[in-house]
Amino acid sequence: MKPIYLDNNATTRVDPAVVEAMLPFFTEHFGNASSMHAFGSQVGRALKTARAQVQALIGAEHESEIIFTSCGTESDATAILSALKAQPERNTVIITAVEHPAILSLGEWLEKEGYIVHTLKVDKRGRIDLDEYKSMLHERVAVVSAMWANNETGTLFPVEEMAEIAAAKGIMFHTDAVQAVGKIPIDLKRTKIDMLSLSGHKLHAPKGIGALYLRRGCRFRPLLRGGHQERGRRAGTENSAAIVGLGKACELALEHLSTENTQVRGLRDQLEQGLLSQITHCFATGDTRHRLPNTSNIAFEYIEGEAILLLLNKLGIAASSGSACTSGSLEPSHVMRAMGIPYTAAHGTIRFSLSRWNTAEEIQHVISATPPIIEQLRKLSPYWSNNGPSESLGTGFSPTYA
Amino acid sequence: MWEYSDKVREHFYNPRNSGPLDAANGIGDVGSIQCGDALRLMLKVDPQSEVILDAHFQTFGCGSAIASSSALTEIIKGMTLDEALNVSNQDIADYLDGLPPEKMHCSVMGREALQAAVANYRGEEWSDDHEEGALICKCFAIDAVMIEEVIRANNLTTVQDVTFYTKAGGGCAACHEGIEDILAKVLTEHASDGEAPPPRPAGNTAEAPAPAAKMTLVQKIHKIEEVLESVRPMLQRDHGDVALADVQGKKIYVHLTGACAGCMMEAATLGGIQQKMIEALGELVQVLPASHMPVDV
Numbered sequence: 001m002k003p004i005y006l007d008n009n010a011t012t013r014v015d016p017a018v019v020e021a022m023l024p025f026f027t028e029h030f031g032n033a034s035s036m037h038a039f040g041s042q043v044g045r046a047l048k049t050a051r052a053q054v055q056a057l058i059g060a061e062h063e064s065e066i067i068f069t070s071c072g073t074e075s076d077a078t079a080i081l082s083a084l085k086a087q088p089e090r091n092t093v094i095i096t097a098v099e100h101p102a103i104l105s106l107g108e109w110l111e112k113e114g115y116i117v118h119t120l121k122v123d124k125r126g127r128i129d130l131d132e133y134k135s136m137l138h139e140r141v142a143v144v145s146a147m148w149a150n151n152e153t154g155t156l157f158p159v160e161e162m163a164e165i166a167a168a169k170g171i172m173f174h175t176d177a178v179q180a181v182g183k184i185p186i187d188l189k190r191t192k193i194d195m196l197s198l199s200g201h202k203l204h205a206p207k208g209i210g211a212l213y214l215r216r217g218c219r220f221r222p223l224l225r226g227g228h229q230e231r232g233r234r235a236g237t238e239n240s241a242a243i244v245g246l247g248k249a250c251e252l253a254l255e256h257l258s259t260e261n262t263q264v265r266g267l268r269d270q271l272e273q274g275l276l277s278q279i280t281h282c283f284a285t286g287d288t289r290h291r292l293p294n295t296s297n298i299a300f301e302y303i304e305g306e307a308i309l310l311l312l313n314k315l316g317i318a319a320s321s322g323s324a325c326t327s328g329s330l331e332p333s334h335v336m337r338a339m340g341i342p343y344t345a346a347h348g349t350i351r352f353s354l355s356r357w358n359t360a361e362e363i364q365h366v367i368s369a370t371p372p373i374i375e376q377l378r379k380l381s382p383y384w385s386n387n388g389p390s391e392s393l394g395t396g397f398s399p400t401y402a
Numbered sequence: 403m404w405e406y407s408d409k410v411r412e413h414f415y416n417p418r419n420s421g422p423l424d425a426a427n428g429i430g431d432v433g434s435i436q437c438g439d440a441l442r443l444m445l446k447v448d449p450q451s452e453v454i455l456d457a458h459f460q461t462f463g464c465g466s467a468i469a470s471s472s473a474l475t476e477i478i479k480g481m482t483l484d485e486a487l488n489v490s491n492q493d494i495a496d497y498l499d500g501l502p503p504e505k506m507h508c509s510v511m512g513r514e515a516l517q518a519a520v521a522n523y524r525g526e527e528w529s530d531d532h533e534e535g536a537l538i539c540k541c542f543a544i545d546a547v548m549i550e551e552v553i554r555a556n557n558l559t560t561v562q563d564v565t566f567y568t569k570a571g572g573g574c575a576a577c578h579e580g581i582e583d584i585l586a587k588v589l590t591e592h593a594s595d596g597e598a599p600p601p602r603p604a605g606n607t608a609e610a611p612a613p614a615a616k617m618t619l620v621q622k623i624h625k626i627e628e629v630l631e632s633v634r635p636m637l638q639r640d641h642g643d644v645a646l647a648d649v650q651g652k653k654i655y656v657h658l659t660g661a662c663a664g665c666m667m668e669a670a671t672l673g674g675i676q677q678k679m680i681e682a683l684g685e686l687v688q689v690l691p692a693s694h695m696p697v698d699v
Contacts, residue, residue: 306464
């Protein structure tokens with residue numbers, strides 16, 4: 001059987017139609033969009049088309065609200081730093097505990113630089129408390145940044161409502177929508193969201209291209225200064241081939257938006273139910289009723305995620321884990337810890353993230369291949385004896401912890 | 403994906419001696435709650451000869467944790483308890499044709515599990531005082547807790563000092579920001595105590611390190627031997643030992659043997675010896691493992 005790729009929240013395959021759209025921009029259309037001659041103007045027109053394609057997918061009111069960047073991380077950093085630089089009288093940033101490292105690490109660094117960063121906690125389902133959120137807003141807050149969808153669990157935050165609340169208090173609102181764009185309908189012109197970050201490689205465009213949506217009128221300070229590209233808001237010669245690719249990918253994502261929410265969602269639910277019904281002591285993490293249609297994150301208790309991944313990989317199945325061992329850090333996923341998932345479960349979390357290319361046959365294969373792997377590893381686990389956790393049998397394993 | 407050796411993969415896919423051992427008379431349970439690895443080592447020991455007749459394991463952990471548990475049981479079967487206690491984490495890694503440095507750090511719990519199992523067999527209490535922090539130096543697998551302890555113990559103030567004492571930062575240098583952060587944290591704490599960074603402690607006696615009075619090489623070697631003698635009991639308690647290999651100018655080469663060889667605390671051990679040497683000799687010297695000795699001088 002061909003390898004089965006269920007790690008689309010990590011990155012996606014570039015759609016062949018996207019590759020095809022990009023190729024001429026490496027060869028005949030190699031010009032610099034800023035040039036006066038025909039070589040440049042061809043590229044300039046292609047960038048305009050791409051900008052309109054991105055605009056359409058996220059429902060931006062104006063094409064000029066789209067700024068191309070090199071990746072989601074750059075978009076995130078540009079947004080937060082701009083909000084602070086443009087409003088020097090405001091020194092506080094509000095984020096959530098489950099943000100991507102692109103936001104979390106930036107927050108840690110801002111604290112070292114003397115800014116104040118408040119972190120909204122989440123409950124055991126990964127949800128924020130809107131009352132707590134409201135209580136954190138005051139006139140010194142420069143920007144709120146909350147992810148639209150969580151990369152590990154797929155949990156959706158009520159960002160439209162959060163943006164309304166921030167706007168009512170005159171506070172800028174940014175959302176890291178890297179996982180959400182292309183998977184759920186987004187219509188920015190009907191929201192109060194000021195800034196939104198997206199990344200190409202999560203929606204079948206290549207790596208190395210991203211975009212920042214910047215609402216017209218939102219005060220802005222560029223991260224990169226130099227040439228007049230992107231209307232002076234992001235200097236540096238345009239990565240024209242990748243921009244064209246992102247545009248095409250956004251056009252395709254808009255066409256397939258219903259596929260995501262019917263076919264992909266159906267397969268995801270089938271996978272999740274198939275695993276949960278066959279395997280004991282496992283559960284789906286996050287807010288399972290409000291999440292991305294393609295993501296299922298399952299905690300398999302008493303075993304460790306990297307070991308599961310290695311055995312899945314041996315069978316040609318690719319997924320990812322929140323275990324410490326897969327990240328090179330010593331701690332399991334900050335998302336799982338923020339939700340209070342116990343260590344013995346957090347280390348055994350496996351994220352399956354689908355795309356429109358997954359088939360029912362693949363999902364059936366994963367449903368039948370996974371239970372023996374879980375059983376095999378539980379047999380090795382000191383927390384497990386016979387058919388259940390050893391603690392319930394009174395022979396509890398309680399190691400001396402280092 | 404980690405670069406695991408074929409041998410690691412093989413032991414992970416087909417672990418030896420896994421599962422409970424009913425006749426076990428020595429059981430060691432160890433783990434690291436944060437990094438998520440935990441290991442139960444079960445030994446069946448012959449009471450007369452103290453030979454390990456059988457060894458089994460159960461492991462909650464990643465691929466290399468399972469593989470190194472499997473390797474450990476294979477290595478120690480047939481050994482006496484004292485022989486088994488000399489098996490180091492490095493021996494386990496070598497048996498598996500090496501492990502990624504990040505994995506040496508947290509997943510190889512073999513040594514701790516052995517100590518715990520032997521203590522259990524002998525009816526002793528065993529506790530592990532080895533605390534782990536976030537991995538800072540990926541080249542030499544040195545964590546934040548170790549760096550912080552060494553900075554405090556030796557009043558270090560620069561990244562170069564830290565590298566000198568722990569090796570951290572001596573490789574690709576990408577972790578220098580992390581080391582600077584730890585230095586800044588410790589120095590800030592000192593400053594908030596209302597005092598400048600305290601001077602290097604001069605030892606318990608009022609005697610300051612003898613400055614200048616130049617020693618002959620023989621006198622110097624005598625002093626060095628005295629320092630080594632003073633630390634040997636401490637190392638022997640941990641089933642290790644140290645011996646002088648050579649003195650070349652300001653470089654003192656030593657053989658670390660037994661449990662000290664390849665121990666992940668090696669750098670800290672050498673750092674501690676070095677500090678004593680500097681105090682005893684009254685000059686800056688460097689203590690290095692004999693393996694660092696130039697081949698041809």
